[in-house]
Amino acid sequence: MGMIIQGATGDWEVVIGLEVHAQVTTKSKLFSGASAEYGADPNSQVSFVDAAMPGMLPVINEMAVEQAVRTGLGLNAKINKFSVFDRKNYFYADLPQGYQISQFLQPIVGEGKIIIDLKDGETREIGITRLHLEQDAGKSLHDQHPSQTFVDLNRSGVPLMEIVSEPDMRSPEEAAAYVKKLRSIVRYLGTCDGNMEEGSMRADVNVSVRKPGDAYGTRCEMKNINSVRFMQQAIIYEANRQVDILEAGGTVDQETRLYDPDKGETRSMRSKEEAHDYRYFPDPDLLPLEFDDAFIKRISETLPELPDDKKARFISELGLSAYDAGVLVTEKEVADYFEAVAEGRDAKLAANWVIGELFGNLNRTGKDLSESPVGANALGELIDLIKDGTISNRIAKEVFEEMFDTGKAAGDIVEEKGLKQVSDTGAIEAAIDAVIAANPDKVAEYRDGKDKLFGFFMGQVMKATQGKANPGVVTQILKPKLDQ
Amino acid sequence: MSDLTKLTIAAARDGLAKGDFSSRELTAAHITAMTASKPLNAYITETPEQAVDAATASDARRAKGEAGKLEGIPLAIKDLFCTKGVLTTAASHILDGFTPHYESTVTANLWGAGAVMLGKVNLDEFAMGSSNETSYYGNVVNPWRRDGDDTALVPGGSSGGSASAVASFSAMGATGTDTGGSIRQPASFTGIVGMKPTYGRCSRWGVVAFASSLDQPGPMARTVRDTAIMLESMAGFDAKDSTSVNMPVPNFEDALTGDIKGLRIGIPKEYRIDGLSDEIDALWQKGIDWLKDAGAEIVDISLPHTKYALPAYYIIAPAEASSNLARYDGVRFGLRVEGKDLNDMYASTRAEGFGDEVKRRLLIGTYALSAGYYDAYYLKAQKVRARIAEDFKQAYLSVDAILTPTAPSAAFGFGEKGDDPLEMYLNDVFTVPASLAGLPGISVPAGLSKESLPLGLQLLGKPFDEETVFRVAGVLEEAAGFTAKPTDWWRG
Amino acid sequence: MSLDKATVAKVANLARIKIEEKDLEPMAAELNNILGWVEQLGEVDTDNVEPMTSVAEMRLRWRADEVTDGGYVEDVVANAPGGEDGYFAVPKVIE
Known part of the structure; x- marks a missing residue:
């Protein structure tokens, strides 16, 4: 070119x-x-x-x-x-x-x-x-x-x-x-x-x-x-x-x-x-x-892994896209940050969070990575909360912004604001029953084969639980109830 | 009390140790002699007050049992060595008013050994010259005169002030620097001993540079033993000079055993140059005989590239100088002549600040390094230099030291060398080859010319084998029995 | 190789030494005298000879990377013929 x-x-x-x-x-x-x-x-x-x-x-x-x-x-x-x-x-x-x-x-x-x-x-x-x-x-x-x-x-x-x-x-x-x-x-x-x-x-x-x-x-x-x-x-x-x-x-x-x-x-x-x-x-x-x-x-024995090698490794070992790998290796600090976040975690998810939310918020505030209020460990903990089902991906984004603005730990924010995902089947079942009872027409349509309405029911249940219901658990209970 | 200025350093050292006299007394006697030597113009800057203070401090150290190797000995310092708080000129207008805020390693070593500075002595401007006629501070006069002739003679150069001060008993010893013969040739002209050590033996840090690959500080005194004593204190590894060699400094005085039996002394046939005067030739032969009589084996050797040493030197030294002297630009120290712009300021400052000989060499050196001429001049000269060094290396496979005359003539009168710089350059014909090879060399007074002027013989040694040089020089000195002294006409 | 007046002027400019027009010719003569004498170096066979740039047969010594010097601005500018506020000064350079 x-x-x-x-x-x-x-x-x-x-x-x-x-x-x-x-x-x-x-x-x-x-x-x-x-x-x-x-x-x-x-x-x-x-x-x-x-x-x-x-x-x-x-x-x-x-x-x-x-x-x-x-x-x-x-x-x-x-x-x-x-x-x-x-x-x-x-x-x-x-x-x-x-x-x-x-x-x-x-x-x-x-x-x-x-x-x-x-x-x-x-x-x-x-x-x-x-x-x-x-x-x-x-x-x-x-x-x-x-x-x-x-x-x-x-x-x-x-x-x-x-x-x-x-x-x-x-x-x-x-x-x-x-x-x-x-x-x-x-x-x-x-x-x-x-x-x-x-x-x-x-x-x-x-x-x-x-x-x-x-x-x-x-x-x-x-x-x-x-x-x-x-x-x-x-x-x-x-x-x-x-x-x-x-x-x-x-x-x-x-x-x-x-x-x-x-x-x-x-x-x-x-x-x-x-x-x-x-x-x-x-x-x-x-x-x-x-x-x-x-x-x-x-000297050669003390040489660090250089960007080209690192990029190749991110692609081959961590399964990142060439684009993501390229973005992450340009600055050693970014690569180090990313690797700390990805350590023992889902690397693609880590890459998405670093490139998406972290970079976005750094850009928004005109900050360098070195000035980031959210350290690699803190971001890692947030990702862990998603992975173990404590919070949903959507809630996590809110939590991240909060972390970025206040420097608080993810767990503390989730705790303080009561954002913990609800996996209690009894509570979820009650919510589902209420949604089904309130929408008999939609239930009938669904049962007539309008599968797409499943999303509507999911949304209603999530709304009723302020987004805290564990989507997996909701699906598990909702599906058989609708299909009856 | 007898005249303390007539003592050797060795004798003064012993007298001080025994308490026969104090450094204050010894120094005072030399201050008087220094003051009386004004007609010789050996000193550019006299520092009598500081000398007295230093002598007093020296006596105090001695009283405490802390005497150094040169404790209380008053010396003159060539004005090429930077001395903290004392004007340092390199005998050039361009260093007007320059007072270093640092002390050269060699002088610091001397003060560390207890020596006392009398003052800063004259030289050829930036050490470029062989007659001390290029100093901005005027000619230095040789204390020696021809028999029945009042003509003022040159002391040789460039360490002419050092030589004149030592020969006139206004300093017990002096530092010199030798680039192509600047210690040895003036020593020969003034009937004293001058030693150029191996390149790398004495630190060049704080010595105003002339030609970096050749410059080497060394001692000048009235006996071989005195130069050996001085060198031991001057020499030594200096981490601040990348060309300083990290080797232990021997006790050079111990090398003066007087025994040279079985040593092989080389006599290079190429030094028997066309037109060598009979008296120099005869003196050389005497030297050969003395060493032979002392048990040395005389070996005829060949240093085939000898005749090319001078022309190679007169490319290499000016080339290095042209770069070394670029720092004299009127910006950070010394003379400034204002100009209409920066370049005009540079060119005017340097035109006024440098004398003719310096300018000539800077121009030659600049030309020799310039595009299109580098290979023909500078590179060629450095290759010839390699061959000259190789000649010595070969010779030292079969000999331990080499004996030659120091200079092709005795001291001459001012202006006698005419206008042709080449005629002046020929003064260094015997000293330059060893300079190019970085070898140690010493000039020992060995006799008088027909006109009763001192003549020296030169001994050259292997790299870092100053000990053998001193050993043979001691024997030569002893055999020559040179005791002549100049009349002290300058005292008026 | 022989230097002419113009070359002397050029070399003098490189060396930043002002030489009056009338002195160029005599200086050329002086320099040619010396250079002519130096020509004899051409007689020496230096094929396959490495130029000798240093007589010290040793390796370059290295210094540890530590700050051991500087910090004495007064000493550095003490001898300067021009300058103020810790700066050196030269006639204004127009770039």
Whole structure:
């Protein structure tokens, strides 16, 4: 389901590759012991190393290495036991060293792949070119002073994984699915929190267009896009811009462009690109990064079940539909919640409750799962009450809303409101007799063969018992009485 | 009391231990000498008050029986080592007013051993030079003069201030740093001992970087024993430097056994370069004879790629420097020259802040790493470097140490090397190869030139075998019996 | 390989060192002098030789992931020639 732009000269195919920068989940920075946490006072999480003071030297954080390997394993990628840190040299206000320590020729992770989930359960495989470790830069603030740019180096040196895809995507939807899937995987792995708003994940998007079957066209790169929605808008705008140029007989210049979400357009950043020559060379303050198979093995043994595997298991072992399984595995928290609810219970029923009532109520109240007033155990107890016949499905929905609004336990609500299903045959029989006595015409019609009226009698009995009668018991007693 | 400044560190250590004099007295004598040495311009920053305080504290520690290995010994620190609360300049305008809020590991180690800082000594700007003529703070003058000639001579470089301070008895010892010969060559020019340890032996943390894969701190003092004592306190594993090697630091002084019987000393034929002066050649031969007489076995060896060491060095060091010095941008410390925009501020600051030699090297280094030239220059140089290192590895299969001259000449006058930087670069022809291979080396004063200027011989060792280097150096020193001293003309 | 004035200007821009127009030509000559001398490296056979980037024959050491540094903004900005409120400051950058 690629995106096709119909031009005057024919159809154009959009080709998209992504470079995603994901902040590695660590306590401290890639090469210094300063905190990597988000949102502190300016320059309060800066060591002399991060500020590139004279004579300061980098020492690598083992957790960053471990997380990069873990991510590589999660992307089914080749792990390079020998990789090299290079310096990427350029001057910028928020780059205190005058170079970024990155990995150029020999990254820590090589080729891998990601399965993206598209509409209607369709999937596609997207190639991963590489993953490498690098330092984040600081932050420039341009709006604090009329004539000056302020620089905060708190982010300087924070570990990033740059994850580069092959140009395998053909539509904004696929690009979005890729980012969502990548986000899902790193969150499962615990290697990145995936928070795009805080900048822990951002994407450089490469877009080109071509006539189907032609070689790749010239691409433009849009840097630092921090929302999936903006990314899709940028791709659509940019692809159309390129088609317009080409159809008018022009050529696309390879360049970096900036997406402006306010105007909904991309514009050239050529001024910034001017004369860039990064002069990569191996950082002489660091040795090559080396580890052995045992290190990789140790990490692979701690790898959690990832969304693809989990989805497959939900389908094959729990009997869920592909759609339900897909919805439940996207976020690890949701999957964990669901599994806790489903543990020892009817998995399909659990899935229905999570996807239906829980999601519905979360949506209604604008809450995250983590803020849900109803925990997995509480929902499980509610389902148990349905299963053991204490309450009916219909009553359960009312009880759930009550649980969601008050945080009370299902059993307490049922108790307080007297919602317990009535299974006492004497009481039910009395109700049935009263209904039969009050509707002699309907009884006659039924007995003449109008079977459909059974539902009417059921409804009347339920109404008479305020919905608390156990429908099974009602049926059991009602049927023979009508059939007499 | 006799002149305390004439003591060796070893003798001062013993005198302090016996209570013959206090660190306060020893330090005061050196402060006087330091003040009197102003015409040499060895010091950029003198810290006499702090020195007195440190000496007082040292005497107190000694009284409590807590004396360290360098307790109470006054030293000069090359102004490339960051010292907490004390101006640190790298002899560059661009570090104007920079006062670190941290202390380099090597100096911290020295203070931990009880040493006293007299001040920060001059150097070539960012340690780039072989004559101490590139300092923003002016030339350092060699205490030595030619016989009957008042011409001011260079002290060598880049640790020229360290060399001049030690040779003029205004410090008992000094720290230096050696990237391509910056400890050994000035030691040779000033008649003192300078030791460059194996790369990784002393921490580079807190030392202003010139070329990261080559820079190595080391001691400079007036005797082999004194450098051995100093190195033991300077060296040691530092987790803050990824290239610091985690090995125990031996008691280097114990290595000075005086016995080199059966040691094999290599004499590399490629060091007999075209135009090597007769007196250097003759001194080298003397050195060979001394070691032979002491029972060493002399082995002719070949280090075939020697002649390519200098050109490889003059690509690698500037390339690394071009990146290391990018942080001097006028944003977080040092000089800022305002400009019309950010880039103009950078370019103006760096144009004004760096001297000519530094600029030249930054441009060479930038060019050598730039797109299209990286393979031809930087990569090629690193491959040549690998061959040079391999030469040494091969040689050390058959020898324990290598003896060569330290420098191709004695100290020269200011401006005598003319305008051609290449002529200056040739000063390092004997010291650079071991730097590229990361090997330990020492320069020992071995004789005087025809003009009565000191000349040094260099001993090179295997990686982390400083002990053998010290051992042979001790024998060489003893045999040479170098006792000449400069006249103290600078005292006026 | 020989550097011309334009290349020197380009390299100087990469290195962010302002060089006056009149100084470009002499600088080109100086750099060419050095580069010409370096050309002799071409004589060395380096086929199948791995470039030597570090002399330390050891593995890169790793640090435990603990917060052990930072938290001293005053020390970090103490030497800065510009800035306020804990920030560094540079001439306004227009993006």
